[in-house]
Amino acid sequence: MxxxxxxxxxxxxxxxxxxxxxxxxxxxxxxxxxxxxxxxxxxxxxxxxxxxxxxxxxxxxxxxxxxxxxxxxxxxxxxxxxxxxxxxxxxxxxxxxxxxxxxEETTCGISCFRSSFLQKFANKKVYVLLYGLLGCFNSATYAYFNGTITSLEKRFRISSRTTGLISVGNDISQIFISVFLSYYAGKGHRPRWIAFGMYTVVLFCLLTALPHVLYGPGEDSLQLTVEYGGQANLNASDTFAFFEKQKKKTLCDTNRTVGCMKESEDLYPKMILFVAQLIGGVGGSVYYSLGVTYMDDNIQKSKTPVLISFAYFLRMLGPAIGYALASFCLKLYVSPNLHPTINLNDPRWLGAWWLGWLILGGILAFLSALIALFPKTLPRAAVRRAIALEKNKGQPQEPETKPSMKDMLTTIKRLMKNKTYVYNNLASIFYCIGYMPYWIFMPKYIETQYKLSASYSSFVTGTVGLVFSAIGVVLSGIVISRYKPRARILAAWNMFIGVISVLGMISYMYLGCDNPTEINSTVQDYNVTKTCNLDCKCDYISYSPVCSEHHETFISPCHAGCRESYSLSKNKKVFTECSCIEPNPENPFGNLTSEEIVNPSSPFGKAISGTCPLNCSTAFHIFLGVVCMLKFFGATGRSSNFLVGVRCVEEKDKPVAMGFSVTVLSLFAFVPSPILFGYILDTTCMVWGKTCTGTGNCWLYDGYNLRYVMNIIAAILVAIGTFFDGCVWYYVKELKIFDEEIKIKAVGTGD
Structure with missing residues (x-):
């Protein structure tokens, strides 16, 4: 022998x-x-x-x-x-x-296209790189949608509640198909199924851009261009009157005709966007449920953490790419070949929101074609599997079952009896619900609490979160791969992260700025009408805050009773003849105005655009430090949570386990959480707008109540998730994470 x-x-x-x-x-x-x-x-x-x-x-x-x-x-x-x-x-x-x-199952390629050159790429490193890049640009689509959603609302006159319903379509499709797809596709050629799922995301990108192809940039946008604005048959006096009307839109005007703009009755753009979200959810479901199980089945267990962390790191670059692409596209006019008569700072500006969808769709189509070339099983994994079969040749083997509804239900029943798996999913549900307001509303939260601009708030949210989360993910993957901690240590670390998160959210309640003084006094019982602006007809004026020379913030120039305005720069205006503002003898705006603008004998005061400055820099920097800490610690728990989740189920159940987790998270976290915290935000609204159909969007939130209500509810939910992490810690004492643990045990016991 x-x-x-x-x-x-x-x-x-x-x-x-x-x-x-x-x-x-x-x-x-x-x-x-x-x-x-x-x-x-x-x-x-x-x-x-x-x-x-x-x-x-x-x-x-x-x-x-x-x-x-x-x-x-x-x-x-x-x-x-x-x-x-x-x-x-x-x-x-x-x-x-x-x-x-x-x-055929271990070679790269499709059909007869299996050249020897392709076989060089049939390895774990190339797969992880491609899988991470696909996740990166798939995540970029979500960020790009969030970055351009206000432009979509402006173009098609979509209300915020309708936009929320459209965005939930992605999660609705995952609820109904995740388990089925993960079960049947998990028994097939997983890389090709991943490619199929990503091509549904490509279709989502194209469908989201389709309304622009069908309906164009819109009449309002065309009228603001040199090419089409001159075709409106307006003479010089009409043109002057038009611009004067636009100029006085937010001013006090006793001759204003009180009215509102009705929403567009055309449902087709909204239906197209909703269907696009439904289709896009298919791709996300297949990507998450099959991609990681293929990786775990084809890579040595000791090397899985660092490679998973690298894939997570690439995926985390996606939101930054998506927001950057949105910023670039929205700087271009909705029809780039036309010449607009307004600049970027004009609220009527409509950017090329559709352009980024074509770019993202093209990149995803190319990457999807590459991942489809991967074999059903990587060659080295096939060798390990063959050796395992030889080793167990004399032992009874469990027959491979054909895909069927009965077997799928049996698999789900088996998963529901797995206490570690159930508690791990319960912990994830409460964590996701608790963190959801910070994922969705963080830019708005920073803008509301610390009186910062929307663009700066988005910049801080993206860059700070990306850097510290990336460091946490990569560092945790390296540490886990190097030291190979036991399952209980990983579960205990997740509990520690939960405790740190709860303490951080509680600290948020004490970090913020006070509400502006005049707004506090003018919105008691939601009464924003005063005697001085009674004839100004401000009911349908949008929130455009101004700061008076007495350091008081008003909701708009109209609410301050201002009748004239002058531009000092692109982003700064001075408003005069304000009947609700008494003149200040010290003239604090003297350096901003001239004798031609200001009438010294006027009995009325002045205001400048924007809220009155508040010194919140100290609180904001402390808040930023806490955010960085939570981002870092939260990211270190991703690899450990994944390892516990995939190791606690049988190998044959992993695809269904991942798909079922996506379903329950969508059903119990991703769908209800935005609705829950959207309602919480609405309860803290101080000033509501008015539309033809009733209440419109919220103009101003009560920052003081918002930070207490939102953060305490989020902290309670995360605390519940931490409790379920404790249950996971209790039940994983016999769980083996790495192959070496099994081998060491066998040597020590003499088995």
Missing amino acids: EAGEQELKLLNDNNKMAATVTAVTTTTTTTTTTNFLNVNHTNHEGVEKEKNTIDVRDFELINEKYEMEKVIRRPSSALPKSPTVTSEEMDQYSDMFKDMPLT
């Missing part, structure tokens, strides 16, 4: 595992046909070869022993020292591995 077969026999005998670990391996050349299960296969070049080389199982065995040599720590009186493997021998085995024959 050859040396390689002797080693394999020893490996099959579990009672002699300790001797196998330390036995002396003699490498000799055997004449055999190398294949996975002693069956002749045709190699990737189509030529049937017989090889005079060492059996592939010998290579895997020695490589496995070489890895175990580094892991197992023996007592001095225990087994004899294992031999070392020279670099020349390892090179010899690596060359043999490269030349082994490949099957």
